[in-house]
Amino acid sequence: MEAAKKLLELNKVSVGFPHRGGMRPVTENVSFSLHDGEILGIVGESGSGKSVSMLAVMGLLSGNGKVMDGSIRFYNKEQPEEYTELNKLLKGELRQICGNEISMIFQEPMTSLNPVMTIGAQVEEMLTLHSTLPREKHKEEVLSMLSEVGLSEVEKLYDKYPHQLSGGMRQRVMIAMAMILRPKLLIADEPTTALDVTIQAKILKLLKKLQTEYGTSIVLISHDLGVIRSICSRTVVMCEGRIVEQGKVEDIFERPQEEYTKRLLAAALGKGEIIEKREIDYQLAPVVKAENYSVFYAEKPKNAQQLGSTLAERLKSIFAGKIRREVVRGVSFEVYPGEIVGIVGESGCGKSTLIKGLAGLNPLTEGMLTMEAKHPQMVFQDPYGSLNPSKTIGWLLTEPLRLHSIGTKEEQRQQVLEMLKKVGLSEEYYDRYPSTLSGGQRQRIAIAMAIMLKQKLILLDEPVSALDVTVQEQILILLLSLRKEYDLSYIFISHDMNVIHRICDRVMVMYHGEIVESGKTEEIFERPQHEYTRKLLKARL
């Protein structure tokens, strides 16, 4: 597409947010352009300014953020030779373009749709706002768009609410909403980050298809280099509010010029090189041994069948409330001393439920479970939500010791200070609050907290999924060094096959509550047996 028309051009754009009376810039001199019909990737870690730049295009900056300098030029529909300066437009004029010619989809399909409006009404709103189509044709148009994005039973879907849909379906609804007016430009802000890998690939395929069919240009914002490589033709690499490098995807990926890009690539696309190999002695007694182990959820019966047939039975079940649903179905496995066992599987397959059962957080279990560790500790995915924001780091870390009455106050303090050092944080963090820490630092605290009790088994539920790639790398290395230091075993849940490959000794694949395959990591990766495992590995970009 040489000499294709420029659709969007950012020229030395700086975006700032109010800070202590003045404006503090978060991006500086961001310049790039997007050609008609192209898919451009913007890649960078969190805080690099990639989303902010595109939100500025649509005038969606939150909290009084402003374009301080530079210009954002967008092709003008009426006069193809002219450009509209989006950042100079009045609010009302910009609204004519938003949704109509430029539309956007977001990272969190769970929260980006209005929870109290039906799917149909939300998609239709686009038509009401911008289209000249007569009202009675609206529904028909919405339904056809919904099927176009790969949704089925659209008639039923039309009257459903967002919470009744899965994450993948919601993102498809978002795409249908964004594409129904055939905009010239679609901005996709981390559209697949919150989704399972197998669904990720499908959503990307859909975006690609829409781009070819309608000639819509796409700006794809992602921290995931794999995603960028799979569908973008050109890419912009951003770091700390500046553009580090831009060019064709092949060039950037094959011959990165800048140090930062190289680092990013090494961390993300190292094809999951094994960080450190360790021989596990399988003759030793396992730290965990589960046999025919099941975990249940108590839930309310949903359909009439579960309620029973006679009126009396139904009345009874209305008040009796809950029935047990088997989420993990009779799994058997062992974890040996010093071993890291990975569990992979899509969301809802029961992997988190399984380790919650092991940790004693879910008492509804059945089957044999022998465990050396009395209180296996957990590390959770979201380092922002899982630390109490009103307590200091020191308080949080001494809590396990206090609960088990280990040592005097002074001894506890010493232990915590030592642990802080072990996880790579200095002593001054003792008196700080979680809100002053970055995601990676918080995850270090969460790991420290899990190790405080010196239990041999640590359960990690997607511990690095919420972190940037370079930070991921550091946390993985930390986990490995702590394993050596304290002789720990880990059960490591992840949806990211690369991460699994890098640190796990063995892998178990879960599917619909069962372990469908397990074995040494290399074996699974080289000779996957189960259909689902193959799909997972293929979805790895």
Next chain:
Amino acid sequence: MRYYIKKIVSLIMVLFLVILLTFLAFQVIPGDGALAKLGVDATEEAIEALRESLGLNKSIPARFVDYFKGILHGDFGISYQYDQPVAELVAARMPATLGLALISILLIVVVSLPLGLLCSKKENGTVDNIITLLTQTLMAVPAFFLGILITLIFGLTLRWFMPGRYVAPAEDFGAFLRYMIFPATAIAVPKIAMLVKFLKTSVIRELKLDYVRTARSKGNTDRAVLWKHVLKNALIPVITFMGMVIADVLAGSIVIEQVFNLPGLGRLLVVAIGNRDYPVVQAIVIYIASVVLIINFIVDLLYQKVDPRIRLQ
């Protein structure tokens, strides 16, 4: 459907419990109805005879059965003090209390919703600051004091109404309204202040959520974002709060009825307590408890209507 059955059955059960507990509570209080009616100077025989005729000598369970049967027929017993059926006494006082409550509720809803939205439109703007200051102040003013002020200003100085001259709605509805608007305002103002603050907080919290950004990205105007997307979501927590306020107002404003000399349930209750007129007190307690329960029931149903996420559970 299941949800409704469950809710209705539990509502009925709780109402029954309320009646039972109220009944039992009045059995514990020393001194019975016969004594209260005849006074301490009456002869032992006279009291005993009255006990017999009132059925006070029966066992407690038997008396409860009688009482409960009566309630099912709308019979709450005979007032010791007035020698009239309690139901009639209460019914006669209803118009003043209900009228006052309904006018107050109307005022609360009509005034607080727009004000709350107005505040949230521009946080820390001039309008918001003024309204916030006003709400902070008015929240702290007790309703009876406001009542006295209103009587003083609008009644005695401006002469917009005659303090103490209540007109029954059956007599002259217009005059009734013109009088009632003043006590209703006294009740409504502190509640409005609370609701405005609550609604504002709720709207501002919603405005920060992702779906609002989506709505903006579609090209909605700020007004459309607020009315079409945010309002319904923001009202979800407000409904509960509103329910509490409404139940509170409906249950009667004893003090305000005193200040404005309204022949309502509150006044009846105060007099009945003073005279140990237990059947009347009991009936009013049951009324208040039922109002709270029924309003809560309605709130639950409304919740369901507004928030589709609750329907499935």
